[in-house]
Amino acid sequence: MKNIYKNSPKNLNKAKKLLRKNNIIVVPTETVYGLAGNAYSNSSIKKIYKLKKRPKINPLIIHYNNIHSVKKDAYLDEKFIKLYKKFSPGPLTYILKKKKNSKISMLANANLETIAVRFPKNKIVRDLLQNLEFPLAIPSANISSAISPVNCVDVLDEFGKKIKFILDGGTAKIGLESTVVNLHGKTQILRPGSISKKQISQVLKKKISILKKINKITSPGLLKRHYSPGIPVKLNCKKKEDKAAFIVFGKKYRNGNGVFNLSKSGNLKEAARKLYKTLRKIKNLKYKKINVVKIPNSKIGIAINDRLKKAAY
Numbered sequence: 001m002k003n004i005y006k007n008s009p010k011n012l013n014k015a016k017k018l019l020r021k022n023n024i025i026v027v028p029t030e031t032v033y034g035l036a037g038n039a040y041s042n043s044s045i046k047k048i049y050k051l052k053k054r055p056k057i058n059p060l061i062i063h064y065n066n067i068h069s070v071k072k073d074a075y076l077d078e079k080f081i082k083l084y085k086k087f088s089p090g091p092l093t094y095i096l097k098k099k100k101n102s103k104i105s106m107l108a109n110a111n112l113e114t115i116a117v118r119f120p121k122n123k124i125v126r127d128l129l130q131n132l133e134f135p136l137a138i139p140s141a142n143i144s145s146a147i148s149p150v151n152c153v154d155v156l157d158e159f160g161k162k163i164k165f166i167l168d169g170g171t172a173k174i175g176l177e178s179t180v181v182n183l184h185g186k187t188q189i190l191r192p193g194s195i196s197k198k199q200i201s202q203v204l205k206k207k208i209s210i211l212k213k214i215n216k217i218t219s220p221g222l223l224k225r226h227y228s229p230g231i232p233v234k235l236n237c238k239k240k241e242d243k244a245a246f247i248v249f250g251k252k253y254r255n256g257n258g259v260f261n262l263s264k265s266g267n268l269k270e271a272a273r274k275l276y277k278t279l280r281k282i283k284n285l286k287y288k289k290i291n292v293v294k295i296p297n298s299k300i301g302i303a304i305n306d307r308l309k310k311a312a313y
């Protein structure tokens with residue numbers, strides 16, 4: 001397809017040129033695919049919000065190459081340094097206090113005094129960041145409140161011809177968005193992901209919690225309904241209802257006849273990788289409702305259940 005571009009030096013150059021002209025492109029990351037734009041440019045940020053139909057109060061994550069490039073935009077404290085050393089580059093997003101003289105577009109962070117920063121691990125997006133003069137705002141490449149894309153075809157499913165340039169990085173390794181940890185004010189997980197509460201607590205040597213009640217100020221964008229396939233989703237089902245698609249987990253279940261197994265071997269990482277793909281497949285097969293079995297609520301299962309709960313809202 002003509003808007004999908006393979007990873008090559010020539011195409012990376014094309015991508016850089018587009019970004020420097022404040023165009024929006026799609027890039028792979030290890031979590032999900034994202035819409036990338038120059039974080040210093042108001043016009044780029046406006047284009048991102050418009051494409052995603054995203055409410056302006058839902059701020060974006062700013063993606064950097066390394067710790068040096070983030071210094072001019074945010075205050076870096078001890079907690080951040082500890083976590084950075086352990087988990088970055090990788091699927092962890094930090095909420096930090098923004099510097100007054102930062103050049104990050106105010107439109108990207110909903111006028112908050114904080115910014116979300118992440119250092120992605122995917123080699124393609126890292127190559128891009130290394131060679132640009134600005135960081136990239138990269139929200140997931142889906143229409144607001146819909147299912148996040150884990151490959152190029154998913155991106156086309158979301159945006160069709162509206163996106164002119166998609167860098168192909170194959171299927172996203174993790175398949176769920178990064179863990180978001182708040183480090184300004186109360187240390188807390190705002191969005192669970194593959195890096196768990198336990199792992200973060202261990203590094204900080206401190207007990208932390210996962211945000212339960214959604215609070216407008218600390219987490220404006222954590223909408224209750226999200227990751228939605230657009231049809232009713234029922235959780236913790238013991239069996240399949242008539243005409244429903246049934247999402248299951250573990251060796252007890254077989255695929256086929258409307259049954260979709262996230263992992264026959266009961267592997268939560270595999271289930272995470274397959275979750276969005278499965279939801280999208282079911283949506284495109286035009287099922288009218290989805291039943292989901294109980295998924296173990298440990299490790300990345302916590303993030304899977306978080307997404308399922310929002311999809312069911």
Ligand code: TXA
Nearest residue numbers: 031033034059060114115116139140177178219221222
């Ligand atoms: O894995 C990821 O993080 C992906 C890939 C593409 O990097 N990106 C992603 O971005 O998931 P997005 O825009 O779909 O989700 C960003 C989340 C939202 O829940 C938003 O509310 C929160 O981060 N966020 C951003 N800035 C924030 C801030 N200053 N304070 C609190 N939450 C913030």
Ligand code: MG
Nearest residue numbers: 139140148177
């Ligand atoms: Mg998103």
